[in-house]
Amino acid sequence: MRKLVMMSALLLTGWSVFAQYTIKGTVKDATNGEVLQGVSVVLFETTFGQPTNAKGEFSFNDLKAGKYKLIAYMVGFKRYENVIDLNGNLDLSIALEVSTTSLDDVIVTGTRATEKTPTTYTNVSAEEIRKQNLGQDLPFLLNWTPSVVTTSDAGAGIGYTGIRIRGSDPTRINVTINGIPVNDSESQGVFWVNTPDFATSAADIQVQRGVGTSTNGAGAFGGSINILTNGLSQEARAEVNTSVGSFNTQKYNAIFSTGLLKDKWAFEGRLSQITSDGFVDRASSDLQSYYLSGGYFGKNTSVKFITFGGAEVTYQSWYGTPEARLRNDAAGIEAVIANNGFTPAQAENLRNSGRSYNFYEYDNQVDDYGQDHYQLHVNHSFNSEWNLNVSAHYTKGAGFFEEFRTGDDYSDYGFDNIVYQRDTLSSDGVNSEFGYFNSDFLNNFENDPEFVFNPVLNSAGDTLRDGANNVIVEAIAQRTQTDLIRRRWLDNDFYGIVYDLNYSSGKIDATFGGSINEYIGDHFGEVIWARFAGDNDIRERYYESRSEKFDFNSYFKMNYQANGKLNLFGDLQYRRVDYTGVGIDNDLRPIDFDREFNFFNPKLGAIYQLNGSSNLYASFAVGNKEPNRSDIIDAAPGVNPEHETLNNLEIGYKRQTANGAIEINGYLMDYKNQLVLTGEVNDVGAGIRTNVPDSYRMGIELSGTTRLTKGLFWSGNVAFSQNRIQSFDEIIFDFGPAFDEFNEVRTTFEDTDISFSPSIVAGSQLAFRPTLGLEVSLLSKYVGEQFLDNTSNDNRKIDAFFVNDLRVNYSFTTELIKTVSVNLLVNNILNHEYESNGYTFGYFGGANFEVRENYFYPQAGTNFLLSVGLSF
Template sequence: MNHKSFLTFFFIFLFPLFIFQSVFAADYVISGKLLSHETGKPVEYANILLITGEGTYSGETGDFQVKSEKLPVKVTISHIAFRDTSFIAYSQSIGNIYLRAEVIAGEEVFVTATRAVKGKSPVAFSTLSIEEIKARYTVEDVPMILAMEPGVYSYSESGNGTGYSYVQIRGFDQSRIAVMMNNVPLNDNESHQVYWVDHGDVLADAEDVQIQRGIGNSLYGSSAFGGSINVLTSIGAKNPEFAVNIGAGSYNTSKIHLKAKSGNLFDDKLNLSARLSQIRSDGYRDFHDTVQKSGAFGIEYDGKNFTHQFRVLVGYENSRLMWDGIFADEINDREKRRAGYQSYIDDFLQQIYSVNSSWRINDRFHCTNVVYLVRGEGYYQTEKTSGYDLAEDGGNADRDDFRDFLIAYNLDNYYEGYPWDSMNSRELGFTRRKWIVNNYFGIIPTLTYIRDKYRLDVGGEIRSYAGDHYGEIADFSDPDLASLISRDWYRYYNYIGEKLITTGFAHFAFEPLEKLKLIADLQYQRVHWNMDQKKIGHAVGYQLDAKWNFVNPRLGAIYSFSDELFVFANYGKAQREPADEQIIEADDVWNAPQKASAELIHDYELGGRYRIRQLEIDLNLYRINYKNEQMKNIDIEQEGEYSYYHSDATLHQGLELELAYQPSSFWTLNLNGSASQHIFHTGDWKDKIIPNVPCLLLNGSVAVYPTKQITFFMNSRFVGKQYLDNQNLGTNDAYWLLDAGARYIFKNVELNFKLNNILDKLYSTYGYGYEWGGYYAYYWPGATRNGFISISYRFKK
């Protein structure tokens, strides 16, 4: 950032804060925010009492304001679930106040072993609260909302954050991030990928989103190499309510959702909730439109010692997309950079059914369980053509390619007796659909034993997966061929993939000293995979079977020097089986099985937090040694597919820094950044930087609260340079974006406005390059200035 950019940033981003603070600050009004020390969540309905007699209580966001006749003054805070806290307020702005949970009759507040807690878990993590989600989210897919978190990089194919979106943590793509929805593993069991497009508007229900970096506390589900993401959705509400939200924005983007909550029923034991949503957008790029329809239903039952939460999440999407980037010479042209063509249609329906149960057996024993079923069905569709003309140059080679084209789709038998030598030209086109119908189900029981100085969690997961893949073609341009195929859709391949995953784990936490906590985890995972390729046409009919056994230990320690300062260190090992396509592309008659080894990482981390008055500082260092990293490039000869390869050893290391500053209740400042290195450690590309991984990420956000009803915010993101290829020949330039927005709440009405890329910069988020008689580079463009506005009305009893 040059000095001119910095001055612009200062005057439109920071200077107004001092104006706001001067205008709206009032004498003798003490303000602060109450947060749980264990979870970081706001504490509502706490009593705040001054020694002079004035008092108030905290709101739903944990914020409070109370008038005082003098300063300094003694403040006492009390809450039935937290320890009483007293202190002297020397100024009006107290900032964040962390309340420790009350321990009743030897009982410890119960938090699941996979959940990270500040000061107790030796893990680098951040948690987006419900208020932060409301401030950031309008219509985007989940990855785009996480882009402001430390070490996180997100982008979308459409350019404007809708449709297919992707997230990286510490340079690892989302296939190496363990993603969960309400503790249900969400990564695809065959490719390890995550398809956020299937979960439109899920953040409208989110209670919080926790992002752990590194191996973290993940004990089951997909292996967490770069990190883990767990989205928790809420069900309960104290009172009945019904809400309507309508929004519209750039690129014909629109959203509507209806949400209802029953409030407490049957002596506060039962709660019901439901939501229906629809999101539409044309996307920034041409032919990148999407329609996302989703629904959610929840039942929560709270007994004396147990809780059951039943959820149904249904998501449907129909999206157009293309894999080709924009040529380098056109990426800076405001019109040409948006160009596209009709390429793919992706259509998918996913249903997630889950029951989360928690049972407090007694003061010492707790039991939790997750039971889930995930069903999916859909296809992606494209038009395929091939042909030849012997009168043109290369006609003979084109004729050979045409023959291979017929074989690939098992159509050559319909051309038996075809006069290849006498026919000078031929062309064939048709519509192709590749289908997947899959389901997986599982159970994750955990038993927890708690004593004064230690805690032991023992549990496991059993997950069974089956996926039926088949390809169909129709709408033949050759009428002779169409007359010979009587079916509407001609099936040209079929294979079934199955996987049984069995995981056992133990988590042990021990406090030998009041300020020292030690953690030891051990995970055993067995993966049994098989694939049955049906013998259709030229398909060989491979029957493949493989087993992997992984033992993954983890160790950690955290030392608290005081309530304001702690440090931690941890080590972890994680392993993962190859994706199916790394072994065989079973839909390709030319493809044969190949060896693919499991991936393995050793993760070393050191970090800590320091809090002083209104300032919080988090610092983390990590080094990840990666063995047999499976990598991929976009296959330029086969659109929509990747070519796979591996590197024997890669190195990922870096530094992450977070600063949170709240000098008053009127504004907050959050800054974070990561500087990292991601390189090939051996081989022909030794010391070269791994493609499409930014090594520098900087984020800044300011929120201003002139009144309780109004919020202004501004977000700034800097993404460093990325390389396009393993030889580091092509680059994707660094870019800096500035977003702003406002939120206004008046009684039951809420208005939200968000303006992205307000400086209207041209930038690209992803790219690829290759040499072929010269160097060719292609880029995925990011959207120029765009906005979205929404209005909500909440009916409350």
């Protein structure tokens, strides 16, 4: 706690140092000479950058003589770069030219927040991404933004990874790439493993917290991530990067850009490969990806085509590690073995493993999936006030996950039992009709698992007996179970149109936009091998279903500059969703649903400029969100999950000075019918959720940057929150002592914590820049305790953790190579043992037999990544 108090104190403390010179200036539009507010100005070797104020001004004070690199950039303008040899005070006048190749910037105008938008957001620049981008998935590159918690199934940030914002899981985080929705239409989550190394092609990422601005695709219920891909370079370039690290991790990529050809055309591409064995046993990843873009840029019209995609083969580590294994609890390990019916091999695997335990041992227990994205963006500027963007997109995804199963019932796959022999016999014994039977029959099949003996009845329904009064039975020797290998497939198509019409003149900036999207998803499964198949056709699809989802939204946003200090903001969105599903699910239950949702999502707010360096903002936004596929098909019989509603209030204060910045914001996220985890998981490890009438998240977030002394800089954030459910019913099953029947056991909890919602999350980056091109950073992350379910039970929680990483970034130039960059990332330098995610389940097996098991996803101890990049 003392560490957190110190972080908060630094955020609120002023900063000043003594030095010699000042660099200040004004940034204007080169076309009309108007000052530009909100231009990002970065002076390397000093602070972490600052936006220009309402007068277009910026200032860096207390600088010693020497060389400094100054960068200024803003959406829709060419990037300005200049190396300054400082030996006295400077007053600069910078004119930014409108970019003729800034289509990438224009196409995200409709869904992006700006300095005039009264909502809570953080921009992560390409420079910040590049420092951290050594091979880990994109969520880990965003780990240092406020209220963010990340996790990795394999424990090292490569493969299946996840991100939560303000405790909200990935299904509640809207993700767009160039304004195109990325969230899976059915699960509503994003699987970053499908687009490995995509951060290399990202020019800028904006993370909005709360409802944010209207966007395309799945509703933003905890946040949104808006990714802008690389703008096309004006100059030809080539780049290669190589990374190596712990767990046999390797990353390779090659990048090219043609520059602008004949002032009209430009092309860029990337190929990447990432492999890793993972921290968890056998949790390997083999990932490939590509990115290709080409564009035509006329005077008023630009056309750009982008395609990117990836293929992944990831060994499964979804099962997690039992708590007993992590705590080296021998008795608890034996209980897990007994309660879950482990085979001798599975039992030995658990007994002899450590923190890196993986339940799966079959050599091809993999997730094998590929996804290809296609985007076509057309932008036309009618004049200086009006601009139109229309984008078409198509995504094709297909793949499966493969599993080895031990002793599954044939009936689970619609297969017939294997019948070896049927005979009519007389019983040898007199104890009962299922007593002792003909020994010759039994001996013939003594190694087979099951015999069925059905009494033979006469026409009157009476049991037939022989002359010795023995029951006459039909005896069946059969096999009802087998070991097998199955694949569960998903083959889907997603396509649509996104549009926005933008107007900017004087006091008004307005956007009318929206999207029309269609999704078609085929789910099916097949058994590809069985130890005992009999006459069953194992290649037939044993289940098959199809889902279709139509998603339409339209919004109108406007900023109105009422006077020199007050800016008003309004945003109205209508969204319609039609979602149908029909067929047979993987547990052979029939699926047949047809749901329609109509949502109205208004947003209102204002920004008040206190002075040239600080402002206040406030906004109120409403979001609505439909249940996802698993909510519908995994719901209890007779339960029809309802849509959720979020009322979101954001209030904040921002201050930007020459040597630092600070932001303080408070939020209230009040939910109606929020879908929350019950603590149960389905047969593929996904959490099962249920509606609760009233719940909320409330908190305060502080973030800031400052220069502590010459060459030493600090940035950090801390969030304090309360996340509560008014009333929650936990349902677990009582299977009875014979496990042949079950009843629901319902327990009501009042004013309880929302699962996976830590009350404290903090991040810190302490950077030392002793000379041009070198930065050494200490990265620290604290995440408070998180409950695995909504019961606030201390026996079912993830302990708080505090992890420190060391990062070294060094770059220099040579005569032959434009830039040589060497980057080192040492994760978890104190070798802290911690878990970042998990799940829990429980059941009763009679009055005196209760099972409660916790499973966690342990993260790696000290590990490293080292990269070398060459740019030509």
